[in-house]
Amino acid sequence: MPKSFLKTATIVVFAVMALYALVLVPLYEVVACDIMLMDTLVFDAVDLLLQWAEIFALILVLAFLLVGVWKVGNAPDCRKLFALLGGALLFKYVGAVLALSVVHGSLDITLDYGGYIVSILLELLPCALLVFLTHRHLTTQAQLKKEKDRAAMILGQEPKSELPALPFTKLFDRENPLQKFVYITLGVVTGIRALSYIASEIAYSMLGFAYHLSDLPITLLYLFLLVLLPSFIGYLIFFATVKFALRKDRQAN
Numbered sequence: 001m002p003k004s005f006l007k008t009a010t011i012v013v014f015a016v017m018a019l020y021a022l023v024l025v026p027l028y029e030v031v032a033c034d035i036m037l038m039d040t041l042v043f044d045a046v047d048l049l050l051q052w053a054e055i056f057a058l059i060l061v062l063a064f065l066l067v068g069v070w071k072v073g074n075a076p077d078c079r080k081l082f083a084l085l086g087g088a089l090l091f092k093y094v095g096a097v098l099a100l101s102v103v104h105g106s107l108d109i110t111l112d113y114g115g116y117i118v119s120i121l122l123e124l125l126p127c128a129l130l131v132f133l134t135h136r137h138l139t140t141q142a143q144l145k146k147e148k149d150r151a152a153m154i155l156g157q158e159p160k161s162e163l164p165a166l167p168f169t170k171l172f173d174r175e176n177p178l179q180k181f182v183y184i185t186l187g188v189v190t191g192i193r194a195l196s197y198i199a200s201e202i203a204y205s206m207l208g209f210a211y212h213l214s215d216l217p218i219t220l221l222y223l224f225l226l227v228l229l230p231s232f233i234g235y236l237i238f239f240a241t242v243k244f245a246l247r248k249d250r251q252a253n
Contacts, residue, residue: 001072001080008248009064009081012241013088016060020053021095026103052230055193057092058123059234061085062130062185063241066178070166071249073142075135085127089120126188133181167246168239182238190231197227 024046031037031046068081093116101107165178173179201219 001068001078002249005068005071005245005249006080006084008245009068010084010088013057013060013064013085014091016053016057017088017092018095020050020057021092022099024050024053025096026099029100029103048225051226052233055189055230055234056237058089058126058189059186059238060241061088061123061127062182062189063238064245065127065131066134066182067166067242067245067249069131069134070138070178073138075131078131082131086124089123093120122192125192126185129188130181130185133184134178137177137181167243171236171239182235186231186235186238189234190227193227193231194223197223 028046028050031043037043064081064085065078068078069075072078097107097116165176168176168179170176
């Protein structure tokens, strides 16, 4: 794995993780604990920024995973990248706990930190899925290329060169296998976030807060703002990050 690529991934991913954990998490806690602000649009805006930043941070991890595995050609040789990005995800949660400790003046050991374990496992799921799909495709394609080259050599023909799957040439391309994997993976991310949002709404109603049919439009609006819209923007960020990472790598080499 080229050091220049690892350096780029480190700077970009850790910067966004630090913004989330060390800035937005404590800011959210301060606003949520302020009686004057907790029922205002300020709280909604901070909550929106927090959730968007969490989605975008995960998508950056996914983008660098895709480029890294593609560059190397297989997953086993990407251990340094996996350790780096796994450390970035861990830093997000550890940083958030430390930031909350600063806000409250001490580390609260009574909090349910088990929720963080569930959250990080849910984030590792799409990461593992994307790595698996990309690795399987690349190894299969490498084997097919060997067989085609061998057949061409036997026939005395020049091996046919195929267009590389990266960088992406179209924003949406159903013919590009790697982009298909991105659609699947981001679909999983969106689905998990949507289920989490629905579960929180159900839990909220179970606490005694009545839910009426007239609340449905607001619920759908927040589902769009907190899950669907950032997921779509996240795909655009994924697309741009892949191009950025490849361009920086070419410049370094």
